[in-house]
Amino acid sequence: MLNFVTTNPGKVREATAYLDDEVVQFDFDYPEVQADDLGAVAAHGAREAYRAADGPVIVDDAGLFIDAFDGFPGPYSSYVEDRVGIDRVWRMTEPESDHGAAFKTVIAYCDGEGFTATPEPGGVDRGETPSEPRGQDLAGEASRGGATTDEQVAGGEGALPVKLFEGRVPGELVAPRGEGGFGFDPIFEHDGTTFAEMSTDEKNAVSHRGRALAKFAEWYVTR
Numbered sequence: 001m002l003n004f005v006t007t008n009p010g011k012v013r014e015a016t017a018y019l020d021d022e023v024v025q026f027d028f029d030y031p032e033v034q035a036d037d038l039g040a041v042a043a044h045g046a047r048e049a050y051r052a053a054d055g056p057v058i059v060d061d062a063g064l065f066i067d068a069f070d071g072f073p074g075p076y077s078s079y080v081e082d083r084v085g086i087d088r089v090w091r092m093t094e095p096e097s098d099h100g101a102a103f104k105t106v107i108a109y110c111d112g113e114g115f116t117a118t119p120e121p122g123g124v125d126r127g128e129t130p131s132e133p134r135g136q137d138l139a140g141e142a143s144r145g146g147a148t149t150d151e152q153v154a155g156g157e158g159a160l161p162v163k164l165f166e167g168r169v170p171g172e173l174v175a176p177r178g179e180g181g182f183g184f185d186p187i188f189e190h191d192g193t194t195f196a197e198m199s200t201d202e203k204n205a206v207s208h209r210g211r212a213l214a215k216f217a218e219w220y221v222t223r
């Protein structure tokens with residue numbers, strides 16, 4: 001059994017559709033660290049949640065990165081969805097010449113144990129294809145090239161190990177269409193279809209979360 005630490009049932013639906021193991025929503029609203037890096041936020045959350053949960057946990061920190069706004073709202077997407085709303089985010093983007101955007105997610109796994117997989121030189125597994133099942137051990141080592149977040153990801157000396165899996169999907173922002181999904185799905189179009197017009201399985205097949213879950217699932221069964 002795997003605890004998916006989230007207040008968002010949409011994320012759990014997507015993970016359940018993907019993983020063979022039983023996935024249970026663990027509604028634990030951990031204090032999110034303020035960081036420009038999804039990995040740092042997810043790693044921190046996974047450690048906090050593991051201490052509160054009875055078993056292994058995954059935390060997914062995700063966001064919408066809009067090209068015209070240099071990646072805004074990124075890690076602050078949940079806040080912007082609540083305070084600004086997806087209609088106004090679309091209206092802000094509409095006058096821009098570039099409507100490009102990407103969803104990104106980092107899944108952090110923690111079970112209180114160390115991991116045996118070999119760390120990849122150069123950082124967290126940032127590949128995009130579901131066929132790359134590698135994560136990285138981040139216990140107590142500042143192993144990434146980023147400027148501000150190495151220490152937050154590594155968690156300092158003696159910190160519980162976490163393993164990170166990233167997924168990204170490019171797309172275009174459009175006027176809202178569709179009833180499915182959650183969050184910014186109605187204004188995010190990929191290959192002519194918004195995520196809100198897709199079924200959960202269709203979205204998982206191409207989405208940031210699906211890609212990260214694929215990497216996680218492949219590692220999880222063989223770890």
Ligand SMILES: O=P(O)(O)OP(=O)(O)OP(=O)(O)OC[C@H]1O[C@@H](n2cnc3c(O)ncnc32)[C@H](O)[C@@H]1O
Nearest residue numbers: 006007008060061062063077078081182183184185
């Ligand atoms: O933190 P938890 O409790 O898991 O739930 P959350 O929904 O607040 O999750 P995040 O902190 O990861 O915030 C991500 C925000 O990014 C947006 N988002 C992330 N993944 C998305 C997806 O697959 N489809 C649409 N919007 C998404 C949405 O606005 C989320 O609120």
